[in-house]
Each structure stands twice: as structure tokens, then as C-alpha cells.
Amino acid sequence: MDLRELNEIRPRIVNLHEWSYIFYVMPKQTPLKERHQANRAVFGEEDGWIMPLHFGDPLREYQAVRSHVGLLDLCHRALLCFAGPDRVSYLQGMVSNDVKKLAPGEGIHAAVLDIQGRILADTRIFCLRDFFLLDLREPLKEKILTHLNRYLIADDVEITDLTGRYGMLSVQGPMALLLFKELFPDRTAPERELGHAVFLLGDDEIRIACSTHTGEEGFDLLVPITNLLPTVSLIEAMREKFSLSWIGTQAQELLRVEAGIPRYGFDMNEENLLLETGLDNSVSFEKGCYLGQEVVERIRSRGHINRKLIGLILEGNQPAQRGSVIRANEKEIGRVTSSILSPARNLPIALGYVQRDYLQPGTPVAILSNGKMIPALVSALPFHPQAKRG
Template identity: 30%
Template sequence: MPRQTPLYSAHKALGANLTDFHGFLLPLEYTTISEEHLAVRNKAGIFDLSHMGEIEVSGGDALGFIQRIITNDAQGLPDGKVLYTPICNERGGIVDDVILYRFSAERLMLVVNSANIQKVFEWLIENQTQDVAVNDLSNEYGMIAVQGPLSAPIVEKALGRDAASLKHFHFVSKKEGTACTVISRTGYTGEDGFEIYTPTSQCVSMWDRLMKVGKQAGLLPAGLGARDTLRLEAGLLLYGNDIDDSTTPLEAGIDWTVKFHKEDFIGKAVLLAQKASGVQRKLIGLELVERGIPRAEHHIFVDSNMVGKVTSGTHSPFFKKGIAMGYVEERYSKVGTPLCVDIRGKELGARVVKMPFYRLKTDRGFSTL
């Protein structure tokens, strides 16, 4: 049986269409994917992300241990800042892509994908060094995201100016009664937004507070369907689709997260060799130039020769066209390259485009309520 999140009762009251997602019962949609998607693009949406995992690493060698585990560099990361990074295995494959929160050099937190909580925890234990403690806090915290151009004023009304004024990829800890809530200016939608970690016992009250103050701004609850179309438009990777244990950060186009100047990290030697020789395949963004919806596992062709496979695809609610990500042979990865995608036995025209498909207009500024 799938597990209920702390917000299950709220979802039932809102009439959500619930689905089993990696062992958690979560909303797929409340109204329609398109309506929820566009609410996030134009106003704001609220998501239950309590299926995500939180693993704390602490102790005198916590930072040194993390430095060996991740490919990115947390050495110069200030306290109160957030870092996106892969964790790689010895073959350079991605164990998971995580968000790292640095409270101090002796206390850090990894936010991991729900399907990988146990895998990452076991990987950390397997590579654990002296003077390091690893604790899985996933059952102690729920996670709520508020995303969209009106997210900042909603968060300010609900949680205060200090939270709403955070810079991108920074976080703050706040006392909520006797409990501690962590708020970060992060997200998975391509919009401005915040992610809020609160004890499971406080999740419903936090959700209700955000829904109440966000009503005037048009805040809508949004499900997994909209979350997936939003992240795909934003060119953000989905573990299990776009990356896994067999793909490397260099192939996935996130080579900027691999810091070779570090003394050592797991997978460094293999990734250095791949950098020197060049990747054989590369993750691309593509858009259909004919009517159709690309989906994962659809084959990609050039001149009737299969050159790759779609890993994520959808009909974009914002652009009103089919978009996708997928791996192709490196020589076909250049922007503008014409391709075809086999959809139900028909090869439909497509082309390689630059990712992300959707870019936040940074000059838009932030609205007030």
C-alpha cells in the first residue's frame, strides 16, 4: 500500500486525483494539469513534496565527507546557502541528483529524490568516514513548495519578510512554536519560488496558512502532472528518466556541477577520462515541428537511422507544442539539427533546440499583493 503524506487529508478535501508515486499517495492533479501549470507560470501554485527525502550529515568531518561524495564543491559554500549537485558512483554514473543545504561545516542536509532515499542513505553509510554521523530525517519532515511570480508576497505574508527576501539558492531556519522550519528560495518549476521543510505534525497548519494568504493572489494547489510539465519546460532533469546510474553528468549536460579542481571525489577518474575523450551521447532538447506528443522511450531518427531515444516528453501547456529531452549520438546534438521522433509508428519532424525551453524573465521583478 502506498504511504500517505502528512497532507493526505488536505488533498482529499480538495478533491485531488491521487496516484501512487514511488510508494507515496500524491495528487496527480486537482483540476487539470494545464490549469495548474499556467497558474504557476502566471500567478502561483502550491505543491506537496513530502515524498522527498532529507538526510542529515553531521560531525567534525561532515564537510570533508560531503566533498568526497558529491561532484560539486561545497568547500566555499557559505552557511545558509544551497547547492545542486550529483552524487556519482565509481563509474561516473549518477546515484542521485540532490540539493545540499549547508547549516555549518559540521552540519549539512541532502534533499534526495523519493525513489532514491534508501539507496542514497546506504551509499553514504557504505562510504562513511570517522567523525561523521548520517541520519535519515525523511519521516520527520514534510515539504511544501510555493512557486510562481506571486510566490514572494505570499511567503512574506505567511512567513515574514526575512523568508521572502532570501536570495536565490539561500535558506533560513525559523522557529515555528517549538519546531524549526527551513525555508529556501529554490524550486523545480523554472519560476521564482520557495521550498518549506516543516515537521510532519505542522504540515497541515502550514499548508492551510499558505492557502489562506495566497487566495487573493490566485494561488492554486498543483499536482505531480503540472510539476512534471513545468520542470520539463525549464529543462530540469528527472531522475529515472533523464539521468540514472548509467548516465554521467557530462552526458546529461550538467558538467558545470563537476568540479575537477577538487582533490578527489567518487567517480572523478572516470569523469576525467570521459572529459578527455569526449562523450559519445548527449542529452538534448527537441521540439516537434509537426503535431504530436513525444513520450519517454520514443525513438529518435535521422534519415531513418535510429540515433537516440526520448527520456521525457510532453505537450507544453505554455508553448502549445510537443517538447522533449532525450539522448542522441553526440554528432547529432547541435542546436538546429533536424530529427524525427517515432510516435505510434509515424516519424514526425523535430529539431534540436537550446535548453531550457522556458526561461524566467529576470527583469519581470516581483509583484505585491
């Protein structure tokens, strides 16, 4: 282990029987780290992963996605496989959306809830002929595996952790479809959100799904880890023709917030009810019982929720701090969850929760951030006019 690797180790303190022990947790690394280094990436730690923050200029990377096409490293996501004769009925009872209606080649957004209807994870589920694939943020994986296995009693289902066997890339931007057609001239791209199919790229089979992480058109590529670098090389060969750029996490955050896409751990967590988050495409009100469904249905039948995630447009030129208090009529009505200086608006914008009496776009509020009161207006989502919400 060289000095650079040693410096990436993060200490943690654990109290055990009144003793303090120091141990070290090595952050996980993308399998594309060396390729990113060759592209002059600047790295940082997010959610226990060393990932490229940017490749020299986050604003240039942002503009690449808005104007052309960008390439995202999503290898810090986890992948679970559900096989066995009871896989449909089991997942149908464990997630908020309707797995039973899926045909091979289709996919859905869904949430895993606890019995109180609170969100444990937001996921994407892909249906294949003999199994399902469930994709989620890797830091949530162990919690969700423990939760799912707790309810796996008599069902004939095998859950396999495929994390590390595959890498995930994504091409995002208005030229993503043109790039796809260049790579696969004889094939039709998946058109429906989370529609997916297997394609041959070079000598390797990869699975491609229609998906946005930025509000722009996009496709995710699920690639066997042994074929990841050759796949990257084939896509990078299109760099000049399509003005393709690698996109770091800082530009991804700008794009995500403008698109109004909530992120687990930032804009939602185990304290949030599903219907508060605006993830309307993650729930079915027609399917049968599932864990947390009673609470979801009770809120729907009541006709309103007590608070909801909304957009905010701030005055000035500084984004608000996460957790900043949102006020109206001399009282606290919510908190900011994410905030950026929006390149599209040339103004600070934010996501945050406010009480139901203040959900109407155009409602004036104030945000207390860094000791200053910032005037703001409630805004509809997404902020970017052409953005698609994943």
C-alpha cells in the same frame, strides 16, 4: 483497513528457490492526503507514493504557476543529516560538487556517482552550522544510504535519516516572492539558488530555501511534520489575495519539462554519466578527489561527450512515447526520455539524448513513436523563455 485502502495495495512477485510468493507493498502516502481530499484532488501512484495527480484541471494549475503562484506538496522527498567532525571531508569525497566551500545558509546541487562516474542520485545539499542536510527523491534513499555507508569506514560522521520527521512544501511562480513578503514582512528572502534560513511562521520554526522546480521563482519550506498542517493553513489563507492554487504532479511535469529540468528515473539513471545530463551546476572541476571524479575529469579533458540530453520540438499535436527512437540520416542517434504537449509552445516537446554530432539547435531529426515517424528539431533548453533551470 477499508476497501479503498486495500485496493491501493500493489502485488509483487518474487521467485525464491523456484517458488513464487505473492506479497503486498502498500504505497506510501503524503501526510497531506486528507487536506488534498478536501481540495478535491485526484490521486495516483508515482514512484511508490500516492500523490495528487491534479486538483480538477492540470492546465489551470499550470497557468497558476506561470501567472501567479502555486503550492506544491513535496513530502515524497527524503532528507538525510550528516553530523560529526569529519562530515566536510567525507561528503567532499562522495559527491560531485564542492561541499568544502559552503558556509552556513548556503547550498549546492550535487550528484552521487559510482566509481565509473555514473549517476546514482541527484541531490541538494544544505550547509548548517553543525551539520549538512542532503535532500533527494525518496525512492533513491535506501540505495544511497547503502552506498554512503559502504565508504564510511574511519570517518567520524553520523548519518541520520530524517525522512518522515519533516514535510516539504514549495511555492512556485512569479508571485512567490510577494507571498513570502506577506508571510514574513520583516525578513528578507533567500536570493541565491539553494540559499536558506530559519523563519518563524506563526509559532513554528521552518527552514526556507530559494529553489525552482518549475523554471519560475520559488521557495521550498522544510517543516517539522507536527507543524505541517498549521503551516499549510497559513499559506492557504493567502489563496484569494495571490490567486494561489495547489499544483498536482501532472501540472508539475508540464512545468518541469518546459524548464528542461531532468528527473532521475526518467531522464537519467545509473547508465548515465554526469556530464551527459546537462547538470553543469552539480559539478566542480576545481575540488579534489571524489568517487567517480577520474571519469568526469577524463571526459572534460577530452573536450566532448558521446551524447547529451537536449530538447526537441515536434511537429503535430501528440507527444512522443518515452523510449522512442530518435533518428537522423537513416540511423538511430538517441532516445526520448520525457515528452509533453507544451502549453507555452502549443506544440509537443521532448527531452532526450542524441549523439554529439546532432547537438546543434535547429538540427532536423525524426522520432519513431507509436509506429509513426514524427519530424522534430533539436532545441536549446529551457523551452520556456523565462525559465530558470534548477
